[in-house]
Amino acid sequence: MIAIIDYGAGNLKSIHKAVEKSGGSAVITSDRETVESASAVILPGVGAFETAIINLKPFSDYLIKTDVPVLGICLGMQLFADESEEGGLHRGLGVIEGRVVRFPEWVGKIPHMGWNAVKTAADHPLFNGIKEGYFYFVHSYYFKTDERNIIGTTEYGIEFASAVARDNFMGVQFHPEKSGRNGLRVLENFLEMI
Amino acid sequence: MLTKRIIPCLDVTLDDRGASVVKGVEFVNLRKAGDPVELAKRYDEEGADELVFLDITASAHGRETMVDVVERTAEEVFIPLTVGGGIRSVDDINVMLNAGADKVSINTSAVKNPELVREAARIFGSQCIVVAIDCRRNFEIDRGSHIVELENGEKAWYEVVIYGGRKPTGLDAVEWAKRVEELGAGEILLTSMNRDGTKIGYDIPITRKISGETNIPVIASGGAGTMEHFYEAFTDGRADAALAASIFHFREIGIEDLKKYLRKKGIPVRI
Numbered sequence: 001m002i003a004i005i006d007y008g009a010g011n012l013k014s015i016h017k018a019v020e021k022s023g024g025s026a027v028i029t030s031d032r033e034t035v036e037s038a039s040a041v042i043l044p045g046v047g048a049f050e051t052a053i054i055n056l057k058p059f060s061d062y063l064i065k066t067d068v069p070v071l072g073i074c075l076g077m078q079l080f081a082d083e084s085e086e087g088g089l090h091r092g093l094g095v096i097e098g099r100v101v102r103f104p105e106w107v108g109k110i111p112h113m114g115w116n117a118v119k120t121a122a123d124h125p126l127f128n129g130i131k132e133g134y135f136y137f138v139h140s141y142y143f144k145t146d147e148r149n150i151i152g153t154t155e156y157g158i159e160f161a162s163a164v165a166r167d168n169f170m171g172v173q174f175h176p177e178k179s180g181r182n183g184l185r186v187l188e189n190f191l192e193m194i
Numbered sequence: 195m196l197t198k199r200i201i202p203c204l205d206v207t208l209d210d211r212g213a214s215v216v217k218g219v220e221f222v223n224l225r226k227a228g229d230p231v232e233l234a235k236r237y238d239e240e241g242a243d244e245l246v247f248l249d250i251t252a253s254a255h256g257r258e259t260m261v262d263v264v265e266r267t268a269e270e271v272f273i274p275l276t277v278g279g280g281i282r283s284v285d286d287i288n289v290m291l292n293a294g295a296d297k298v299s300i301n302t303s304a305v306k307n308p309e310l311v312r313e314a315a316r317i318f319g320s321q322c323i324v325v326a327i328d329c330r331r332n333f334e335i336d337r338g339s340h341i342v343e344l345e346n347g348e349k350a351w352y353e354v355v356i357y358g359g360r361k362p363t364g365l366d367a368v369e370w371a372k373r374v375e376e377l378g379a380g381e382i383l384l385t386s387m388n389r390d391g392t393k394i395g396y397d398i399p400i401t402r403k404i405s406g407e408t409n410i411p412v413i414a415s416g417g418a419g420t421m422e423h424f425y426e427a428f429t430d431g432r433a434d435a436a437l438a439a440s441i442f443h444f445r446e447i448g449i450e451d452l453k454k455y456l457r458k459k460g461i462p463v464r465i
Contacts, residue, residue: 011291018272046319108196109409111321113380114434115197115243115464134197134464136274138321155195178274178296180238 002026002194003038007055015044015073018177022187032058040068040194045075049086049100049141053079053093064093069193070169077164077171078143086141096166098145107157111140116154118162118174124151126163126170128189133182135162135174142173197462198428199243199435200449201413202442204230205250206260206279214259217250219443231266237442238271240449243464245271246299246383246437249279250358256280261293268294276324278383287314291322299383301326302356305363305370308377315378324413325379328355329367329400330387340368340407342399352386352400359387371404382408383437385415393419393441401431413437421447421455428461 002019004012004026012028019026019042026042029035041063045052052075056063063070072080081092084100092100103110115134120127142160152163154173162173170190176183205217215228234245245267249260257280264277277290278299287298304311304325315323329352335341338351352367371382384404386397396414405412411434414427418438427433441447453463 011294013292013294014268014272014296017269017294021270021272046321109411109434111380112196113321113411114199116195117197177272180273183272 001038002040002042002191003035004028004042004044005035005056005059006030007052007059011046012044015042015177018184019187019191022184022191024187024191032062035059036062036066038068040190041066041070043070043072043076043079045073045077045079047075049075049078049084049092050088050090053090056093060093064095067168069190071190072169072171073177074139074173074175077173078141080164080166080169080171081143081145084141095169096143096145096149096164096171098143098149098164100141101144102141103156103160104158111138112156113138115179116156116162116174118152118154120152120163122151122165124163124165124170125193126151126165126172126186126189128185128192130182130185135172135176135179135182137162137174139173143171195462197243197464198433198456199413200241200424200452200463201244201246201435201437202233202237202242202449203246203248203415203437203439204233205248205439206230206256206263207250208256208259212255212259214263216443218440230263231270233443234267234271237449238273241453241465242273242449243435244274244276246276246278247295248299249277252280257286257289261289264290264293264295278324278326283310284313284317287318287323291318295322297322297324297381299324299326301328304374305354305356305365308373311374311377311379315380320378320380323379324381324383325374326383326385327367327370327374327404328359328385328387329353330355330359330362332362337364339366340403342368342403344399355387359390367400368403368407371408375408375410379410381411381413383413383415386417389417390415392417395419395423396427396431396433396436398426398431401427401433405432405434411435418447421452424452425456425459425461428456
């Protein structure tokens with residue numbers, strides 16, 4: 001059973017349905033015990049960094065020490081960082097070193113919204129069967145991290161990390177639950193790791 | 195590189211039995227062909243980048259069936275869904291997002307109550323608030339604040355119209371577009387009534403003007419008849435996305451063929 005953590009960060013129905021479509025079983029939960037007993041965790045997220053990290057507090061000490069596979073999506077991935085510049089400087093979970101920063105204005109329209117290509121940067125199992133593919137993005141900030149944590153990159157004026165991984169933590173900046181067949185494939189790959 | 199989006203629009207209405215059907219398609223021999231969910235699945239398979247559902251009944255019953263359509267679509271289609279038509283309040287938005295929509299499109303209600311846009315963006319985030327702007331050319335140029343040069347060199351301003359184009363508002367469309375961006379809209383769905391249903395091409399002058407004057411994505415709508423029209427919307431019109439309805443429903447243009455054509459012409463698209 002996969003726990004999709006509900007900490008008040010947006011509608012979780014589509015990610016739940018997408019996991020089920022990919023052949024997994026998942027529960028949307030805000031109960032700490034349920035999260036601790038799950039064989040994998042999905043950390044979704046829409047909204048602002050500061051509110052999210054505050055609302056995530058009841059789960060953060062568990063998330064930091066767990067060794068089950070954890071998939072962060074969009075803001076959920078950004079929460080893995082040491083810190084974020086969104087709305088002032090705020091501390092993240094610190095499970096993948098790096099800082100979340102805003103796109104420079106010159107790249108174009110912000111948020112970066114729509115379908116963009118992800119080039120897989122390492123041979124990571126999350127991208128099994130996908131060498132290069134399109135995924136759906138909506139974000140204004142991106143994860144700046146060391147190259148060794150990057151498993152996928154995307155180009156939007158600059159080249160940024162659209163997927164990161166460190167040990168059991170995996171994060172994608174795009175929305176797999178809105179990225180058609182490729183998105184479902186990423187979720188299937190994640191299920192394979194459980 | 196961020197790709198240009200192709201968006202089929204499904205105008206959803208009710209048939210004589212009260213079932214939801216896509217306008218225009220209900221008369222095609224098989225009733226199933228008019229089922230919005232079936233059509234949504236087909237477009238997803240063909241490579242549509244997003245889908246827009248418009249409730250054209252604008253009735254309470256229409257909205258209920260729309261919730262059902264969105265719920266059933268969200269079970270099987272994993273691309274962004276936008277719902278519009280009769281969205282009047284934060285509650286209406288909440289119902290649609292909970293049903294599985296990713297964005298809602300607000301049209302007449304935004305004009306009548308601009309604070310709705312601000313409030314909705316604050317509560318749900320700009321990324322899910324689309325403001326639909328319907329406009330029509332007005333040649334009394336002393337009344338408009340942004341004069342646009344048309345294809346033939348004539349000058350006009352574009353007036354915002356509401357209630358499906360029936361009521362002019364006196365509002366300048368360029369001014370209104372800038373205003374909704376300030377209010378927190380995440381995207382503009384721009385329909386020119388001069389082109390809607392004509393198949394002679396998108397209204398390039400106003401699409402280009404609003405794309406240039408705002409910093410949020412603009413979806414061109416109304417007038418697509420050929421593949422070249424899409425190309426024009428993305429190049430001369432500087433649109434981020436292009437929407438069409440019947441030409442996709444009746445397979446006059448296939449989405450796969452359209453994307454291949456656009457890629458060949460150098461437009462970045464998702465294939």
